[in-house]
Amino acid sequence: MDxxxxxxxxxxxxVVFWKKExxxxxxxxxxxxxxxxxxxxxxxxxxxxxxxxxxxxxDTAASxxxxxxxxxSVLVGALLAFIRDSGGxxxxxxxxxxxxxxxxxxxxxGLTMFxxxxxxxxxxxxxxxxxxxxxxxxxxxxxxxxxxxYIIDSTSAPVCILILLNGWGAFVLGLLDTYExxxxxxxxxWGSVPLNFYxxxxxxxxxxxxxxxxxxxxxxxxxxxxxxxxxxxxxxPATRARFMLLPLIVMVVSMVGFMLWTGNGSLADGSGSxxxxxxxxxxxxxxxxxxxxxxxxxxxQAVEVGFRGMGELLPLVTIVLLxxxxxxxxxxxxxxxxxxxxxxxxxxxxxxxxxxxxxxAVMSFTTGTSWGTFAILIPIGVPLIxxxxxxxxxxxxxxxxxxxxxxHCSPISDTTAVSSLAxxxxxxxxxxxxxxxxxIAGGATLVAYLIASFMMLG
Numbered sequence: 001m002d003x004x005x006x007x008x009x010x011x012x013x014x015v016v017f018w019k020k021e022x023x024x025x026x027x028x029x030x031x032x033x034x035x036x037x038x039x040x041x042x043x044x045x046x047x048x049x050x051x052x053x054x055x056x057x058x059d060t061a062a063s064x065x066x067x068x069x070x071x072x073s074v075l076v077g078a079l080l081a082f083i084r085d086s087g088g089x090x091x092x093x094x095x096x097x098x099x100x101x102x103x104x105x106x107x108x109x110g111l112t113m114f115x116x117x118x119x120x121x122x123x124x125x126x127x128x129x130x131x132x133x134x135x136x137x138x139x140x141x142x143x144x145x146x147x148x149x150y151i152i153d154s155t156s157a158p159v160c161i162l163i164l165l166n167g168w169g170a171f172v173l174g175l176l177d178t179y180e181x182x183x184x185x186x187x188x189x190w191g192s193v194p195l196n197f198y199x200x201x202x203x204x205x206x207x208x209x210x211x212x213x214x215x216x217x218x219x220x221x222x223x224x225x226x227x228x229x230x231x232x233x234x235x236x237p238a239t240r241a242r243f244m245l246l247p248l249i250v251m252v253v254s255m256v257g258f259m260l261w262t263g264n265g266s267l268a269d270g271s272g273s274x275x276x277x278x279x280x281x282x283x284x285x286x287x288x289x290x291x292x293x294x295x296x297x298x299x300x301q302a303v304e305v306g307f308r309g310m311g312e313l314l315p316l317v318t319i320v321l322l323x324x325x326x327x328x329x330x331x332x333x334x335x336x337x338x339x340x341x342x343x344x345x346x347x348x349x350x351x352x353x354x355x356x357x358x359x360x361a362v363m364s365f366t367t368g369t370s371w372g373t374f375a376i377l378i379p380i381g382v383p384l385i386x387x388x389x390x391x392x393x394x395x396x397x398x399x400x401x402x403x404x405x406x407x408h409c410s411p412i413s414d415t416t417a418v419s420s421l422a423x424x425x426x427x428x429x430x431x432x433x434x435x436x437x438x439x440i441a442g443g444a445t446l447v448a449y450l451i452a453s454f455m456m457l458g
Contacts (some may be wrong), residue, residue, distance in 0.1 A: 005335040008033035009366035009412065012312070012326065016411045022427050023315065026322035026412060027370045030056065033329035038318060044429035060325040065083030067274040069124075069324070069414070073317045074310050075280050076128060076421060079247065081309025082287035088243025088297055089136040095241045096137065108137045109151060116155035120163045122272040124418055125255050125279065126156035129248055131422025147209075147219060147392035149423035150429040150437065157370065157415065158199035164189060170269055170370060172400065173376045181385065190392030197448040198357075201441040202408070209437075219433040242292055251283035315419045323368050323414040330367050337376060349388060350453040353398045356381055357449055360402020361409075361442060368413040370403035381394050391456050397448055407446070408438040 012029035016022055034052045038044040060066050083089055094104040102111060115130040130152045136149045160168045169189065176185035183191075194200075209215055214222055258278045260268030288306070291297045295307065348354055356377065364373040377399045385392050407413050411431045420427045 002334070002338045004036055005330070005333045005338050006366065007036065007367075008326065009335065010332060012412045013366075014371075016428065016431075020428055022319050022411060023322065026319065026326055029412070030322060030326050030329055033333055037329070037333060055319065056326050056329055060328050063319065065273045066321075066324050068277040070317060070321060072124070072273075072277045072280050073320050073418065073421065074313065075277075075284050076319045077309040077310070077311070077313035079280065079284045079287055080307035081130060081312070082284065082291060082302070083132065083244045083247065084309075085305050086243035086287075086291055088241060088245070089241030090135075091239050091241040093136040093140050093245045097140070100301045102137050102140075105141045106210060107141055108134065108141055108143065109147075109213070110279065111137070112148065112151050113155050113206060113210060116152050117159050119252055119255075120159045121255055121259055122161045122273070122276050123156040123168070123415065125252070125276050126159065126278075127152040127419045127422045128251055128276075130155070131419070131424075132244075133248060135424055140229045144219070144222040145423050145425040146222040146429050146433040147215060148449070149419050150219065150434045151206055151210070152170040152422060153415070153419035153430070153434060154202050154408065154437065156419075158196075161400050161404060162193050162196060162199050162203075164193070170263075172374060172378070172396070175374065176382070176396070179382045179386070181382070183392060188396055189262045191398060192397035193399035195394050195452065196401050197397070197452075198405050198441055198445040200446050201448075202404075202438070205437050205441055217315045217433070217436040219436075222429065222433055230370050239296065242293070243287070243294075243296070246290060248285040250286045251279045254282050255279040313421060316417055316427070319417040319427060320421075323412055323417060326412060327367055327369050327372060327414075330454055331372065335363075335367055347412040349390075349457050350450070352384060352388070352390065353394055353453045354446055354449040356384075356395060357398040357402040357405075357446060360399050361406040364403045364413075365405030365410045366406075368407070368410050368416075370407040370413075370415070373403035373406065374399060379392065394449075394452060394456060401445060405438060405442045409442075 008029040011032045012025045014029055015025035019025070030053050031049055034056060035046050035049045038046050038048060038052060061070065093102070096111075102108050112130050112134040115133055119126040119129045131148065133149055134152075135145070137143075138145065148384075163169075164172075173185050173189055176188060179185075179203060217229045255275050258275035259272070260266070261270070262274050263270030284306075288302055291302050292299060360377050362374050363376065364370045367373070378396070381395045381399050384390055385395050398453065407415055409431070411428065416431060417427055419425075420430045423430070
């Protein structure tokens with residue numbers, strides 16, 4: 001059954017690239033996982049697979065954290081609709097161009113990356129803020145939404161795992177605190193920052209695409225299509241820039257406040273899922289009140305616009321729900337634990353760290369979760385630190401980088417869906433265009449960990 005636990009993610013990935021349909025792929029993968037779980041029990045029948053799959057979806061949606069993510073994803077639709085139909089997007093773009101802040105494609109890319117870096121508090125908030133902010137600018141200068149999705153996705157997670165003054169850092173710190181190590185958990189975690197080669201290489205590649213204004217592979221094809229097509233900047237003429245900027249500012253500032261509040265004064269201890277939901281609710285309310293207060297819409301018109309925006313995002317919200325459900329099924333099935341066991345006990349010392357990076361990449365790619373990868377691999381990596389004397393920060397950095405690498409490549413990751421949602425890009429287009437860049441960063445990282453292992457263990 002261990003080898004069979006790899007089957008559900010394989011089904012999802014094969015169907016995604018064969019049929020070009022993410023929802024069908026995720027649904028079949030969930031059914032496959034539930035069938036395998038039923039086969040483990042002699043008193044259960046495979047005929048019950050659809051019923052157990054439905055119950056798994058319900059269990060997933062019943063989780064408070066998952067429910068918050070789903071509500072947040074739906075509300076984003078209303079917020080986007082308010083900002084778009086108010087004319088605030090066009091007004092903001094005109095204002096930025098007029099002020100010389102966004103004079104060309106390089107400035108637009110740099111502004112988008114800077115926004116993603118500045119909002120390092122939570123990865124979903126980072127992609128959401130920078131995605132909404134830059135949509136109109138990318139349209140204005142003929143830059144593809146696939147490029148926008150790449151920039152925000154490949155900026156948010158690397159920045160969150162490098163700065164660490166957020167929920168990511170608190171989560172990993174909590175995992176490390178359960179072990180007796182020569183250095184403090186905080187010292188090990190901060191020591192992993194300069195050794196997290198994947199995150200550093202990824203940010204460097206994003207910066208390269210911005211500074212040179214060059215893209216390659218499938219991304220170049222998307223850019224060519226974007227330049228040839230007549231891009232409609234917005235459905236409404238310019239009105240007031242505050243219709244866009246004020247809700248976004250409220251969302252970012254209140255997110256920090258909610259992180260401090262939920263963490264009892266500590267930013268790192270705050271709840272990311274609670275804070276991003278509360279901040280999105282508040283930003284949506286502010287957008288609504290602005291439209292009503294300035295008599296841009298009546299109450300009934302605003303409600304209609306909001307629900308229409310929610311409806312536009314339902315397919316992506318379904319993908320998020322099914323991604324989370326598949327992750328839960330694979331956790332029960334033990335897919336992640338099996339992939340982690342492939343690292344092996346008899347590898348040469350210098351190969352252990354590179355193999356942990358690869359194991360993290362494969363695990364997060366097949367399960368669609370970087371945090372789940374951290375939770376499984378750190379309990380495997382830390383005993384290796386204790387028994388073999390491996391550099392703690394190097395091991396932790398390899399695990400964290402591997403988790404992000406696989407997540408960036410995975411078509412079944414909820415992060416991929418949220419990034420596509422924020423950029424207004426098709427999920428599969430985002431996966432296809434980001435994959436070569438992630439692969440280059442991953443390959444360079446593997447070489448870097450081999451060199452670092454020889455230098456630190458030689």
